[in-house]
Amino acid sequence: LSLLTKLLANALVVEKQPVMSSLPQRPLILKTGVRFTAAVRFLANLPEFKCRVKVKPVFDKDVEETTAVHGLRHFAFNRDNSKVLDVDRPDGGLVAEFAHMSLKESKTRPRGSCESRLGVTEELHVIKFVTELQFAGLSCNIEASSLPVVVISSTSQIPSAWASVMWCNMLSTSEPRNLSLFVDPPPLTWQQLSQVLSWQFLSVGQRGLDEDQLSMLRDKIVDFSTDNPDGIIHWDKFSKNESVWIWIDGILDLIKRHLVDLWQDGYIMGFVSRKTTWDLLKEKPTGTFLIRFSESSKEGAVTFSFVEHSNGENNVHAVEPYTKKDLLAQSLPDSIDSYRMKEDLTRNPLLYLYPDIHRDTAFGRYYSTEKAPITGYVTRRRVQVADYPTPPPSPPPVRMDIDPDAEQVIQELFHDIYDSCGSPVWLTSYQDTPLTQYF
Amino acid sequence: LSLLTKLLANALVVEKQPVMSSLPQRPLILKTGVRFTAAVRFLANLPEFKCRVKVKPVFDKDVEETTAVHGLRHFAFNRDNSKVLDVDRPDGGLVAEFAHMSLKESKTRPRGSCESRLGVTEELHVIKFVTELQFAGLSCNIEASSLPVVVISSTSQIPSAWASVMWCNMLSTSEPRNLSLFVDPPPLTWQQLSQVLSWQFLSVGQRGLDEDQLSMLRDKIVDFSTDNPDGIIHWDKFSKNESVWIWIDGILDLIKRHLVDLWQDGYIMGFVSRKTTWDLLKEKPTGTFLIRFSESSKEGAVTFSFVEHSNGENNVHAVEPYTKKDLLAQSLPDSIDSYRMKEDLTRNPLLYLYPDIHRDTAFGRYYSTEKAPITGYVTRRRVQVADYPTPPPSPPPVRMDIDPDAEQVIQELFHDIYDSCGSPVWLTSYQDTPLTQYF
DNA sequence: ACAGTTTCCCGTAAATGC
DNA sequence: TGCATTTACGGGAAACTG
Numbered sequence: 001l002s003l004l005t006k007l008l009a010n011a012l013v014v015e016k017q018p019v020m021s022s023l024p025q026r027p028l029i030l031k032t033g034v035r036f037t038a039a040v041r042f043l044a045n046l047p048e049f050k051c052r053v054k055v056k057p058v059f060d061k062d063v064e065e066t067t068a069v070h071g072l073r074h075f076a077f078n079r080d081n082s083k084v085l086d087v088d089r090p091d092g093g094l095v096a097e098f099a100h101m102s103l104k105e106s107k108t109r110p111r112g113s114c115e116s117r118l119g120v121t122e123e124l125h126v127i128k129f130v131t132e133l134q135f136a137g138l139s140c141n142i143e144a145s146s147l148p149v150v151v152i153s154s155t156s157q158i159p160s161a162w163a164s165v166m167w168c169n170m171l172s173t174s175e176p177r178n179l180s181l182f183v184d185p186p187p188l189t190w191q192q193l194s195q196v197l198s199w200q201f202l203s204v205g206q207r208g209l210d211e212d213q214l215s216m217l218r219d220k221i222v223d224f225s226t227d228n229p230d231g232i233i234h235w236d237k238f239s240k241n242e243s244v245w246i247w248i249d250g251i252l253d254l255i256k257r258h259l260v261d262l263w264q265d266g267y268i269m270g271f272v273s274r275k276t277t278w279d280l281l282k283e284k285p286t287g288t289f290l291i292r293f294s295e296s297s298k299e300g301a302v303t304f305s306f307v308e309h310s311n312g313e314n315n316v317h318a319v320e321p322y323t324k325k326d327l328l329a330q331s332l333p334d335s336i337d338s339y340r341m342k343e344d345l346t347r348n349p350l351l352y353l354y355p356d357i358h359r360d361t362a363f364g365r366y367y368s369t370e371k372a373p374i375t376g377y378v379t380r381r382r383v384q385v386a387d388y389p390t391p392p393p394s395p396p397p398v399r400m401d402i403d404p405d406a407e408q409v410i411q412e413l414f415h416d417i418y419d420s421c422g423s424p425v426w427l428t429s430y431q432d433t434p435l436t437q438y439f
Numbered sequence: 440l441s442l443l444t445k446l447l448a449n450a451l452v453v454e455k456q457p458v459m460s461s462l463p464q465r466p467l468i469l470k471t472g473v474r475f476t477a478a479v480r481f482l483a484n485l486p487e488f489k490c491r492v493k494v495k496p497v498f499d500k501d502v503e504e505t506t507a508v509h510g511l512r513h514f515a516f517n518r519d520n521s522k523v524l525d526v527d528r529p530d531g532g533l534v535a536e537f538a539h540m541s542l543k544e545s546k547t548r549p550r551g552s553c554e555s556r557l558g559v560t561e562e563l564h565v566i567k568f569v570t571e572l573q574f575a576g577l578s579c580n581i582e583a584s585s586l587p588v589v590v591i592s593s594t595s596q597i598p599s600a601w602a603s604v605m606w607c608n609m610l611s612t613s614e615p616r617n618l619s620l621f622v623d624p625p626p627l628t629w630q631q632l633s634q635v636l637s638w639q640f641l642s643v644g645q646r647g648l649d650e651d652q653l654s655m656l657r658d659k660i661v662d663f664s665t666d667n668p669d670g671i672i673h674w675d676k677f678s679k680n681e682s683v684w685i686w687i688d689g690i691l692d693l694i695k696r697h698l699v700d701l702w703q704d705g706y707i708m709g710f711v712s713r714k715t716t717w718d719l720l721k722e723k724p725t726g727t728f729l730i731r732f733s734e735s736s737k738e739g740a741v742t743f744s745f746v747e748h749s750n751g752e753n754n755v756h757a758v759e760p761y762t763k764k765d766l767l768a769q770s771l772p773d774s775i776d777s778y779r780m781k782e783d784l785t786r787n788p789l790l791y792l793y794p795d796i797h798r799d800t801a802f803g804r805y806y807s808t809e810k811a812p813i814t815g816y817v818t819r820r821r822v823q824v825a826d827y828p829t830p831p832p833s834p835p836p837v838r839m840d841i842d843p844d845a846e847q848v849i850q851e852l853f854h855d856i857y858d859s860c861g862s863p864v865w866l867t868s869y870q871d872t873p874l875t876q877y878f
Numbered sequence: 879a880c881a882g883t884t885t886c887c888c889g890t891a892a893a894t895g896c
Numbered sequence: 897t898g899c900a901t902t903t904a905c906g907g908g909a910a911a912c913t914g
Binding site: 032156 | 900
C-alpha cells in the first residue's frame with residue numbers, strides 16, 4: 001500500500017542565493033503517528049558536497065508569518081533525530097533520505113487563539129528541508145519546501161482531506177501556491193470539477209465518467225437556479241456537511257472494494273436519476289434492468305432497477321440498495337443472479353442488462369463457482385438458481401466508453417503532472433490515496 | 440469492555456515488618472501499550488498516613504533472583520511519573536490509584552542470554568507496589584504484589600495467554616505461587632481441566648458443559664492409550680501448536696459473537712462426535728437434526744446434521760460448517776430456517792431439533808423479522824421460507840441442563856474465589872477476558 | 879528460511895475538547 | 897449540549913529478529 005508522491009522544489013545554487021522553484025500544488029495527506037519518508041535531492045551535485053551537507057526537516061517553518069492563516073495547529077516530528085547525511089545514489093543524484101518520519105501535534109498554545117477557524121482538513125502545511133552550505137569560503141542557507149500537506153489524526157478524516165486536495169489541485173493550475181487557500185476558497189467551474197471527479201473513478205476503477213454520468217452529477221451539484229450561467233461550484237457546498245463529495249467518496253470506496261470489475265466493464269451505469277431510469281427502462285422488454293448508485297444512502301450503496309410490463313402497466317421496480325456490508329456477504333453478480341421477487345420465488349425477474357445484454361453474458365463470469373464439496377459435507381446453498389429458457393440472441397457486450405476526446409485530455413494532463421515531478425524533494429507515505437497513484 | 444480484576448496482597452504492618460499474604464494465583468493478561476489502572480489499598484488506615492505515603496509501582500522487582508526463570512523479557516511503565524499519593528475513599532479505605540499505566544518492553548539485554556526459552560505467554564511477571572512508611576520514628580518498607588501477569592504484545596496472543604491463565608489457576612489451588620511454573624509445568628487431571636473448560640462456557644455463554652459434552656471432550660483430549668488411568672493431561676499437549684485449546688477457544692469466540700442465545704437456551708449440543716451424532720439421529724424421524732461444532736475447522740465453526748430415511752436407508756447428512764464470516768452474513772437461526780438441499784428447493788429438510796422440538800419452536804423467536812419496507816424500494820429476500828404443514832404436537836422444549844450437583848460445585852468455587860478477592864491491590868485493564876468477569 | 883514475536887496501521891468506537 | 901477532533905485499541909497483516 002505504499003504510495004510515492006513526489007513533492008518538489010528546486011534547490012539551484014545560483015551565486016550565493018538558492019532559488020526555489022514555485023510549481024503547481026499537489027498536496028499530500030499525512031496522518032499523525034503514521035510513518036512516512038521524505039527525501040531531498042540536491043541539483044548541484046558537486047563531489048565536494050558529499051557527506052558534508054546536513055539537512056534538517058522543519059515543520060511549518062515561517063508559515064504563520066507568510067500566510068493569512070493564524071491559529072493553525074502545530075506539529076513536530078516524532079523522531080527529531082532523523083537528520084540524515086547525504087547519500088550518493090546510483091543515478092548520480094545527491095540525496096538525503098529521512099526514513100522514519102512521523103508527526104505529532106504539539107499543543108503549545110490554546111488553539112483558536114486567533115480565530116481563523118478553518119476545519120483541520122482545510123489547514124495547509126508545509127515541510128521544509130533546510131541546510132547551510134559551506135562552499136568556496138561562502139556560506140548560504142538553502143531551503144526546499146514540500147508541497148502543501150493536510151494533516152489528519154484519524155482515517156475518518158480522509159474523505160474531507162481528499163476534497164481539499166482535489167480543490168487545491170484544480171486551483172493550482174491557475175494560481176500560485178497559497179497556503180491560505182481555504183480562508184477564502186475560490187469556486188470551481190463545473191468544467192474543472194467534473195474533470196477531477198472523473199479522475200477519481202479512473203483511478204479507483206480504471207474507468208472515468210462518461211457524458212451521461214457527468215450530466216447526472218452536474219444536475220445534482222450545480223445550482224443553476226440563481227444567475228450562474230458558468231456553473232460555478234462553491235467549496236462549502238461541495239465539501240461541507242451532507243455534501244455531494246461525501247456521497248461520491250462513499251461510492252468510490254464501494255467500487256474500490258466490491259465493484260472494480262463491473263465498473264471497469266462499464267456494466268454499472270451508476271449515476272442515473274430515477275426519472276432517467278424510468279425513461280430508459282419503460283420502453284424496454286420486461287426484465288430489462290440497470291445498475292445505479294443509491295442517491296439516498298450516504299454511505300455508498302448500489303442497487304438495480306428493472307422493468308415489468310403486466311396488465312398493460314409499465315412498472316419500474318427499484319431494489320433496496322446493497323451496502324458494503326451486503327456485498328461482503330454476497331457479491332453483486334451473485335445477488336443479481338439469485339434475485340427473486342417474493343411473489344414468485346422460482347423466477348429471476350432480471351433478464352437483460354440495459355440496453356439488451358443478457359444477464360449471464362454480462363455477469364456470468366463473476367458468479368461464484370461452487371466450491372469443490374468438502375468430503376462428507378452436504379453443500380449449502382444460500383439461494384436458488386432457477387434455470388432459464390435460452391435467451392434471445394444479443395449483440396456482444398457494449399462497453400459504455402467515455403468520450404475519446406475527454407480521455408485524451410485526461411491523459412495529457414497526467415503527462416503534464418508527471419513531467420513536472422521528476423525532482424528534488426519527495427515524501428513517501430504509507431497511506432494510500434487515489435489521486436497520487438498517478439505521480 | 441472494561442474488566443475489573445482484583446489482584447491482592449495484604450500489607451499488614453506487624454511490628455516493623457510488613458507481611459504479605461500468599462494467596463491463590465489468578466494471573467492477568469496485559470498488553471503492551473494498552474492502558475490499565477491499578478490501585479493499592481492499605482489495610483492499616485491510620486489518619487497519620489493520609490497524604491503522606493508515596494507508592495511506587497515496580498515491574499518484576501527482584502523476580503529473576505527469586506525464580507528459576509532467567510532471560511525473561513523486561514518491561515517498564517510508559518508513564519513512569521504515575522506515582523500517586525494516597526487518597527481517602529468514601530468506604531474509609533486508604534487507596535492509591537494509578538490511573539494511566541501501560542507497559543513497554545525495554546530491550547536492555549540481548550534476549551535469550553540465559554536460555555530458559557519459555558514462550559512469551561508462559562512468562563509470569565508481577566507488578567509490585569513499594570512504599571517506605573515513616574511512623575513513630577520507625578521506617579519500614581512495604582511491598583504489595585499483584586498476582587502473576589502474562590504480558591503480550593498482540594491480541595493474537597490472547598488465546599495462548601489465556602491457556603496459561605487457566606493452567607495457573609487450576610494449579611494455584613494446590614500449590615503456592617510459582618512464577619517459574621511453566622519451566623516444568625505440572626500436568627492436570629481431567630477432573631481439574633474439565634472444570635475450567637466448563638467455566639469458560641459458563642462465562643461466555645451463561646451455560647456450562649453437561650456430562651455428554653464433557654465426555655466427548657475427554658475422549659478428544661485425554662490420551663488413555665498409555666498407562667494413564669487418572670486421565671493426566673500435559674501442558675504441551677493442551678497448549679502447543681494445533682492444540683485442543685486453540686480449537687476450543689475458537690468455539691468460545693464463535694459463541695460469544697454469534698451464538699450466545701442459542702447456547703444459553705441449550706439448543707446447541709455442540710460437542711458430539713460424528714459417531715454419536717449418527718447413533719442419536721438414526722432412530723429418529725426424518726428431519727430430526729442437531730447442532731454441533733466442526734471438529735476439523737481450527738477457527739471455530741458450527742454445523743448441523745440431519746437424518747433422512749428414504750428407500751429404507753438411513754442417511755445422516757452433515758452440512759458444510761458455518762464460520763464467523765458466514766454467521767456475520769446470516770445468523771444461525773436464519774440459516775437453519777432457510778436451509779434447502781439442492782435436490783428440492785421448496786422444502787426445508789430440518790424439522791425437529793433433537794430430540795423432538797419443532798424447528799420454529801426452538802428458533803422461531805430468533806428469525807430476523809422483515810424490516811419495514813423502505814418507501815419506493817422492492818424488498819430483497821435472500822432466501823425462501825416455505826410454508827410447512829402443522830407439525831405434530833411436541834412436548835415443551837427440554838433444556839439440556841447441566842448436572843445440578845456439578846453446578847453447585849461450580850457456584851461454590853466462585854464464591855471461594857470471590858471471597859478471597861475483597862482487598863488491597865487490584866488492576867483494571869481495558870481488555871476483556873472471560874474468566875475474570877467472575878471476580 | 880522460518881517460527882515466534884512485535885510492530886504497523888486501518889477502521890470503528892469512545893473520549894475529549896470547545 | 898452538540899459538533900469537531902483526537903485518542904483508544906481490536907484485528908489482520910507485515911516486519912522484524914534472531
